Amino acid sequence: MVKYRDNAQLDPSQMGGSRGGGGKIAIGGGAGLIVLILALVLGINPGDLTGGTTSPQAEPSGTAPAPYQQCTKGADISRDRECRFVAYTNSIQSYWAGAYDGYQKIQVVPFTGQVSTACGTASSAVGxxxxxxxxxxxxxxxxxxxxTSKLGAKGGDAAEAYVFAHEFGHHIQNLTGVMGKVQSQGQQTGPKSGGVRLELQADCYAGVWMNHTTKDPNSPIESLTQDDLNRAVDAAAAVGDDRIQERMQGQVNPESWTHGSAANRQKWLQKGFETGDPNSCDTFASGAL
Known part of the structure; x- marks a missing residue:
């Protein structure tokens, strides 16, 4: 089980957020899997669940929502398990602040039911x-x-942290311009599509963070066991397109893939972890897939 550093400082102000602007939702990691299932099995348009690209009213930032306000030290996680989300967020952002020049810390906004964003109103079906x-x-x-219940993953803190780190990987892609370039090409599917390459790169970035988090003496995550790493890799496999298609409809259609196969998701997460180098995550290189 993930071991947390009791005396580590947690910053709950990273939980909350402000909104404004426009764009497309980046569906990845665990994100969008229920949407994907609905699209594959029921033929539902994901856009019906994400509400288009309307811009909501901006909301104030800087104040952590309950129950995160009391999450100020690593020891608080044993008292209140919700504090683990603050630990994931803090650790991931601390790494990228040091690894990416000019990185500005962003917000994680928890929600249930639905939420208004600059990318539209999203339901909980998006993940x-x-x-x-x-x-x-x-x-x-x-x-x-x-x-765990629908996709068959073993779960656990490391699996959750992988999902968090994948989404922050999308933020790095946004900063580097890779995301905008891929999205400007329109919706793409298939095992070697730009969309799949984007998701696999975010998986690799998640692995890079997992490599570094326990090396930081200020990180709230003190250690990861082999079982933790296995659970993260297991989660990556559980969200593979082929695994989901086989589980939900009994057949696999690679041309409809949007996230990548279970094997490739595992491969790129492991590559990031083994190298600890974001430069190793070039899923767009010739021959990468």
Whole structure:
């Protein structure tokens, strides 16, 4: 089980957020899996669940919503398990602040039911997602139950942290311009499509963070066991397009893939972890897939 550093400082102000602007929801990691299932099995248009690209009213930022306000030290996680979300967020952002020049910390906004974002109004069917329009990660707090009950993952803190880190990987892609380039090409599907390459790169970035988090003496995550790493890889496999299609409709159609196969999701998460180098995550290189 993930071991937390009791005396580590937690910053709950990173839970909350402001909104404004526009853009497309970046569906990845665990995000969008229920949407994907609905699209594959029932033929539902994901756009019906994400509400288009309307811009909501901006909301004030800087104040952590309950129950996160009391999450100020790593020891608080044993008292209140909700504090683990603050630990994931703080650790991931601390790494990228040091690894990416000019990185500005963003917000994680927890929600249930639905939430208004700069990318539109999203229902909980979307799961966790990143909105480039307001540079915010939105956390559907019920998703991790879906990950184990509907998608068959083993779950656990490391699996959850992988999903968080994947969404922050999308933020890095937004900063580098890779996300905008892929999205400007329109909706793409298939095992070697730009959309799949985008998702696999975010998986790799998640692995890079997992490599570094326990090396930081100020990180709230003190250690990861082999079982933790296995659970993260297991979660990556559970959200593979082929695994979901086989589980939900009994057949696999690679041309409809949007996230990548279970094997490729595992491969790129592991590559990021093994190298600890974001430069190793070029899923767009010739021959990468």
């Amino acid at each position: 966790p997602f990143y909105c480039p329009g307001d540079t915010t990660v939105y956390l559907d707090t019920g998703f991790f139950d879906e990950l």
